[in-house]
Amino acid sequence: MKPILVFQTDFTYKEGAVSSMYGVVKSVDRELEIFDSTHEIPNYDIWSASYRLFQPFIFWPKGTIFVSVCDPGVGTPRRASIAKTKNGYYVVTPDNGTLTHVKAKYGIEKIVEIDIDRHRLKGYGTENISVFHGRDVFGYCAAKLASGQVAFEDFGNEYPVEEIVTFDLLEPKQSDDAIEGVAEIIDPNFGNLWSNVPISWLEQWQGKQVQVSVINQEQETIFNESIPLNLTFGEVAKGQLTIYQNEYGNAAIAVNQGSLINQYAIEYGPHVKIIFRGE
DSSP, X not given: OOOOEEEEESOOSSSSHHHHHHHHHHHHOTTOOXXXXXXXXXXXXXXXXXXXXXXXXXXXXXXOEEEEEOOTTTTSSSOEEEEEETTSOEEEEESSSTTHHHHHHHOEEEEEEOOTTTSSOOSSSOTTOOSOHIIIIIIHHHHHHHHTSSOGXXXXXXXXXXXXXXXXXXXXXXXXXXXXXXXXXXXTTTTEEEEEEEGGGGXXXXXXXXXXXXXXXXXXXXXXXXXXXXXXXXXXXXXXEEEEEOTTSEEEXXXXXXXXXXXXXXXXXXXXXXXXEEO
């Protein structure tokens, strides 16, 4: 069976960019299956692209080819790449930080830089267009790889895994009086904030109040509230704050049936800290 293609971008569906990428794939091979992960990554937010790439990764069959296009440096000398992960997947993406979480969580076995002079869409008047590599390079090369028309090693030169561009990933840590991690990402539909702190580290405070502080990159405390730690949202009144376990087993905070990020203007990212202290 040919590999599945899973796409994510910051393009949205407001115009025809996503459709153009899928048209290219089907023009290469009508049999290829295409699925969406998300096209709602915040504009130019490579950190979010890295997390959203990792988020569903292992739930797809081995051999799946992920295409991630959040590329504010499109047309610049940043590398266009195809990565082969240690757990049996491929990622076609600009090497601009998007591979951070996948590299850290699953490992990357090999990576090649796409030779875009040889491997890009041609014959549609697109040869000199530098602003849409999602269509002309990444979608096209993913289709060529999935269809078996071009082997992984033949897209370009391999380069050291150590040269992959990544964000710093701060690991959670415990001290005598606090647990500290990163306010890693938001759940944009429900307005919740996810940390990278395992919920098991907070179990000592189950059913109790926990002081939660969020500190931004400028070392400003932008959130500081006393919040109960609960197993379900059913234990919390509507509109009340709660700490809960997210789908990856980490501590998250929410307003039950409300939006924490709207109510408190919460920030997130690799340099936004979250600190839990038992009361």
